[in-house]
Amino acid sequence: MDVESLYQDIILDHYKHPRGRSLIDEPSGESHQVNPTCGDEVTVQVSLDDDGRLVIGYEGQGCSISQASASVMSEMVSGAAPADADTVRQAFVELMHSKGAADPDEEVLGDGIAFVGVAKYPARIKCALLPWMALQDAEAKAGIGPDQEGTSTS
Amino acid sequence: MDVESLYQDIILDHYKHPRGRSLIDEPSGESHQVNPTCGDEVTVQVSLDDDGRLVIGYEGQGCSISQASASVMSEMVSGAAPADADTVRQAFVELMHSKGAADPDEEVLGDGIAFVGVAKYPARIKCALLPWMALQDAEAKAGIGPDQEGTSTS
Amino acid sequence: MLLPLDVDRIRKDFPILQRTVRGEKPLVYLDSAATSQKPTSVLDAERAFYETANAGVHRGAHQLAEEATDAYESARRRIAGFVGAETDDIVFTKNATESLNLVAYAFSNATAKAAHGAEVDPRFVLAPGDSIVVTQMEHHANLVPWQEVCAKTGATLRWIGVSDDGRLELDDLDSLIDDTTRVVSVVHQSNILGTVNPVRRIMDRAHAVGALGVVDACQSIPHAPVDVSALGADLVGWSGHKMLGPTGIGMLWGRPEVLAAMPPFITGGSMIETVFMEHSTYAAPPKRFEAGSPMVAQAVGLAAAVDYLTELGMDRVEAHEHALTGYALERLADLRGVRIIGPMTNEDRGGAVSFVVEGLHPHDVGQFLDDRGVAVRVGHHCAWPTCRRFGVPATTRLSTYVYNDTSDIDVAIEGILAAQNFFGV
């Protein structure tokens, strides 16, 4: 177990070059989440486009893990149907609770698989989960849910 | 160290036959003391007679040690000049803090010397001191003190 | 008498029980209602924590901090499991007294904040005309905090009386707990009388009038299987040191919805969400109620204690003490001049047996027991109003645990006889 297994290149890349990092106009839901231990912050905004697919905005400040996780999250769920986004979110949460023993599915998680090493560092799991918690909360506020009528087209 | 060294005959005698146990009319000072651990209670009243000597009243309920100590106290200080009573009181307090190693002076302490064994039982020291604390407090309330003008004739 | 627990084996786990007192007399420890002794496994667990994992919890990003956090939270999980609770519904405090104060302060704090315009859960806001109900057999820890709440809010304290045989007088329960009642807080098992109270019935009545229900389980959880969520209460407090655990740790269990509605008590680090100079927001329970550096080693030690108890089996612990209590009651009843303060029968009754000896002050009885190596408690047992109820200044109390057997009671009985003999009563 060493620090390189935590900081995989994909994570560093998302950290240095965050994808889709900006806020959107008139989100239907927004959530600001803070990690009280270290002060990491992330704001996630959601709305649905005309096809019922997710439009995501986000912003944040914090460590490489929380910020890269936000970037990966945005990449994975932007344009996805809420139900699909939920599948990804659940897979990510599960990965974080795997203690590093999981064999994550790249089909589902995309670049999210790079976070497998994070699960070995309990103090960093919260960082990685922060944007995903914000996503869930923002969706709840917007009334967007996986089982919701008309929102899932899959 | 055994229980007989604690319960000397003098103590038992005072416990079973308390001397001078009653309240007085119009005391100039009165103090009610409680041992919060066990609920022992004692009330001590003081005033001065025309010769400036102590008149003592008391009442109480509690264990053999606290009640015998009140009886001995009353016997030793009734009719004494406040300064002399103070000498006795101080000698008694000192005895109680001697951890049982003292060789108490019967001249000063009278039956009080029987309490030498109590000093070996920390939980009982408070019992033995209770009436003497009440005496000191009652005197203070009455404005009677060892150094006080006119109150000491010795 | 064949007891459910193998006391000889158990005593080997408790180093202090090997010692002698008062000149080579074997220690007979009958004061477990005050505090219990600790098995080696508890001492080892605490020490191992300090020697291998000690660090600030929930705050560091280094390996020790991870291990310390893990030790602390795993302790919470095991302790929660022991009382049938969810992990996050257990708050660590320093003792049961703090747990009960935490609850009482929810009321006075909410009341004061509401008066200055803050939004608080109205269930915790009190006013003159409101009543708080306790019993006449409360430990001071479940009485004085409520007196204080009354002094700060204008609410009135009421109490359920105690009958001559040491039972709660529940006939007028429905008039005592009425529409004005906002909280009902009762002891599960009395530390002075030994009585086990029908808390479910009282909690149900509390809920029927919309009051919150609190149970002081200090003397029940160590001695019998207790599922906190089955008591019918909203909040339950107890201590670790009475259940083979270290000094300095207590617990509060709460229904999650109630904990979430409560304002914080002690505030500072670790219980916050965000802090500005002007204002702060608070973390969710249980953290909201755990300000400052917690009792980590103590939680770890207590978890080892519940493991030890679980291995013995709480059913058997209960049966063991029930048998011992029956034996003590019988032997005491046989003594001339001895009056038991509390239920004389062994039904709905725990192993704290209080008594007075005619013509002898409890302090003097205790002294004779001490002289024989028997450790009992004499005094009002922090239940002074209960003593007054029975017209006694104090009592002598025997209290048992897993390491006691009937021979311990026998030594105590001999001591009482010796005292009677010595004082000629």
Next chain:
Amino acid sequence: MLLPLDVDRIRKDFPILQRTVRGEKPLVYLDSAATSQKPTSVLDAERAFYETANAGVHRGAHQLAEEATDAYESARRRIAGFVGAETDDIVFTKNATESLNLVAYAFSNATAKAAHGAEVDPRFVLAPGDSIVVTQMEHHANLVPWQEVCAKTGATLRWIGVSDDGRLELDDLDSLIDDTTRVVSVVHQSNILGTVNPVRRIMDRAHAVGALGVVDACQSIPHAPVDVSALGADLVGWSGHKMLGPTGIGMLWGRPEVLAAMPPFITGGSMIETVFMEHSTYAAPPKRFEAGSPMVAQAVGLAAAVDYLTELGMDRVEAHEHALTGYALERLADLRGVRIIGPMTNEDRGGAVSFVVEGLHPHDVGQFLDDRGVAVRVGHHCAWPTCRRFGVPATTRLSTYVYNDTSDIDVAIEGILAAQNFFGV
């Protein structure tokens, strides 16, 4: 560099320092500002207490209870002596956070009781228009409780600002602390900046306007000789776990007259004088503030810790850490892209050294240190407003103690360089 303490010898007394982390790397513990490690003598003292003397204190009349009471009170005496205090002016709490809350609650409790007609010391009664003064470098434990007091009484919170070099801005002290000020509470040594504040001057100003003065000495008492009565304060709080002692014990020192005037905080057993169902009266300090079964084993362990520190000599402890801090400041100043948050010089400064690395988040710095076996703290260190003051979300903090030497700092410096290298900043 020749240090005043023989670190090699000292490290042998701390079992945890023998362990390795993250794959066989020797532990480099630089997180003592969070919590210190414990020498064997402390662990032995706690264990010996449990194995020979454990019993309820101040309550029993048997030999164990005597010995336990003696152990507890002798611990109080030694701990008092360590800070130049009278024994009875030391109150035991569970941590510094409780100590500071105890003080804060004196105000909110007195205010609420006065509103319902009780007689209380008017110094503790607050109203809108009154002010409370803290600083911008407080630990949450000395900030949030005062915010709560304000929320409950209508008083206003003010604070002394912090300059760019991490010192208190005292120029406008006389206008900040004015006639409206009722209490001034300041940290002696900042846990995030390392600054040692001129508390005497601030306390004197508090007293000049008739306010009470409180000092949070959590980070000073473990690291330098401190005579609590010489700080000019009325009340001083600190923790045991940061000074080689067990978790779960804190202290509050008070001027006897002030303690005597304060209403109780946590109420219940042991803090009372008499109890009736209707009302109770309270014991004198320190007991008034120690409700419930106390942290006996922890007090005993902490007394062993102060014995250990006394043997090292607090003057030498201070000199040792001063030298180490100077070394750390120099080495950090030499690094490219490292900004120290707090005083850059070693004057009036303790051994908590916070910094940020350009382009790197503290969490990532901490991770690289951890990977090399170095335990540091990253985050806001429970001083979030102070971080905001410096425009940083968090810092990395090295903090030293008696078991650290310059090689520990060297390993940390290498870790920072490695992090910079890895992230290419």
